[in-house]
Amino acid sequence: MTFDRSIKIAPSILAADFANFGAECEAIEAQGADWVHVDVMDGHFVPNISFGPTTCAAIRPHIKGVMDVHLMISPVDPYIDAFAQAGADIITAHVEAGPHIHRTLQAIRGAGAKAGVALNPGTPAEAVAHLLDITDLICVMTVNPGFGGQKFIDMTDKIKTLRAMIGDRPIHIEIDGGVDVKTAPGVAQAGADVLVAGSAVFRGGSVTDPAPYGDNIRAIRTAAQGVYV
Numbered sequence: 001m002t003f004d005r006s007i008k009i010a011p012s013i014l015a016a017d018f019a020n021f022g023a024e025c026e027a028i029e030a031q032g033a034d035w036v037h038v039d040v041m042d043g044h045f046v047p048n049i050s051f052g053p054t055t056c057a058a059i060r061p062h063i064k065g066v067m068d069v070h071l072m073i074s075p076v077d078p079y080i081d082a083f084a085q086a087g088a089d090i091i092t093a094h095v096e097a098g099p100h101i102h103r104t105l106q107a108i109r110g111a112g113a114k115a116g117v118a119l120n121p122g123t124p125a126e127a128v129a130h131l132l133d134i135t136d137l138i139c140v141m142t143v144n145p146g147f148g149g150q151k152f153i154d155m156t157d158k159i160k161t162l163r164a165m166i167g168d169r170p171i172h173i174e175i176d177g178g179v180d181v182k183t184a185p186g187v188a189q190a191g192a193d194v195l196v197a198g199s200a201v202f203r204g205g206s207v208t209d210p211a212p213y214g215d216n217i218r219a220i221r222t223a224a225q226g227v228y229v
C-alpha cells in the first residue's frame with residue numbers, strides 16, 4: 001500500500017468541551033475529522049496542564065480512527081507505556097523534552113505505537129536528521145506549545161527542508177498551532193499532510209450543534225487541497 005500523503009485534518013480536543021470529551025470525539029469524526037489530536041500538557045515542559053493517560057484511555061472507545069497523542073511533557077519515557085496502553089496510535093514526543101529523543105522514539109515503537117517527534121518553533125529541522133529511520137511523523141509546531149488559539153508562526157522554510165529530508169520515507173509532516181483556512185494553504189504547499197486545528201474546528205459548534213465542526217473541517221481541507229488545483 002502506498003503511503004498516504006493526502007491532507008488529513010486532525011482536530012485538537014484542547015478546544016473541545018472538557019466535560020464532554022467522548023461526545024466531542026464522536027462529533028468531530030462524524031463531521032469528517034481524519035484523526036483526533038490529543039494534547040497532553042504537564043505544567044513543566046509547557047506552562048499549562050491538560051490531562052494524562054487516564055483521560056486518553058477514557059476517550060479511546062469514542063474514537064474509531066487514529067488517536068494522535070501529542071506529549072508536551074518532560075520526562076517522556078516513564079509514561080510511554082501508559083499512553084500506549086491507553087490506546088494511542090501515534091505518540092509524539094518533543095525533541096526538546098530531554099537528552100535522549102532517539103531512545104524515546106525507539107521506546108514508543110517498542111510499546112507498539114507509531115513514533116512522532118515534535119519541533120518547537122525555535123528548533124531547526126536538522127534536529128531530526130539522524131532520527132528519520134525511527135520516526136513515523138514529524139510535528140512542526142507553528143506556535144510555542146502550551147495553549148490553543150495562539151497566532152500562527154510561519155515555519156514554511158522548515159517544512160520545505162523537512163519535506164526534502166524525508167524524500168520517499170513513510171513519514172508524515174504534521175503542523176500544529178494556528179492552522180485555519182488562511183494558514184492551511186501555505187503549509188500544505190510546503191509539504192505538510194496532517195493539519196492539526198483546535199479553535200478553527202470547534203469554533204461556532206457544540207455537541208448539540210455539531211454541523212459547524214463539519215463546515216470548519218471542510219473549509220480547512222478545501223483551502224489546503226486548493227493549492228494543488
Ligand code: DX5
Nearest residue numbers: 145146148149177178198199
Ligand atoms: C498547542 C497544541 C495545539 C493547539 C492547537 O500547544 O499542541 O494542538 O491546541 O490549537 P489551535 O489550532 O487553536 O492553535
Ligand code: ZN
Nearest residue numbers: 039070176196
Ligand atoms: Zn498538539
